[in-house]
Amino acid sequence: MTYKVTDEGDTSTVFLDGEIDMDKTEGAKEVIFPLIDAGKNVNLNLSNVQYMDSSGISVLIESHQKALEKGTKLIIKDVSKSVLKVIMMAKLEQILNLE
């Protein structure tokens, strides 16, 4: 997994790519959590993430909940078809902010 972060005002966009599994979740958290802790709104662009397992889904839930606690917003953008299928299997499409 590699990532890129761009900033525009109080919003950071995190572009993740590759396959997000148990082995990659710590890396994803290390990128996303400090931005939320700093009070940023975070757009999480998953257009180049082709695979995500339950560990990756946990990162999405944890990030979403952390953003709610901090009064910021986490928006998950451009989800690939394969990852959307997993989000829907977890019945999270109405819980997470998907665009």
Add this chain to the structure above:
Amino acid sequence: MNTEVADPTNLSEKKDFLVRSSSLKDVRSFSREVFEKFKIDEDLREELVLAIAEAAQNIVKHAYKDYPDTQDRMAVRISCTGKELEIAFFDKGKPVEESKVKHRAIDDVKPGGLGTFFIQEIMDSIKFKEGDKPWINNLVLTKKL
């Protein structure tokens, strides 16, 4: 990778992996390769890969919870009769207590506890067996094709 092709309608492939989270990508690659060879429907393939990866992840996370640096290996065997797919996992970790294998309530949204739910959603049956020596655990998942 070991291939047993005694009967073209009864295919079986088996491979072992070091019990580590870094092996999960190799488990997925092996599974994708086998499903392509077995000509499994493309829509179903990635769901099956997810179920396999979640089961392998459970071995790493739970059966070897206290042994992150183990040199033990786990094995995955994928067999196909044409009508049914059987996926078997073998490990030498802590014996699985089936009564403790539960997913979280799906409407109780919190991190964790989804791997077993995904496996249940994707597969038709899940059976925990005692492994034949040298294995301790043998998980068998099946899916009608």
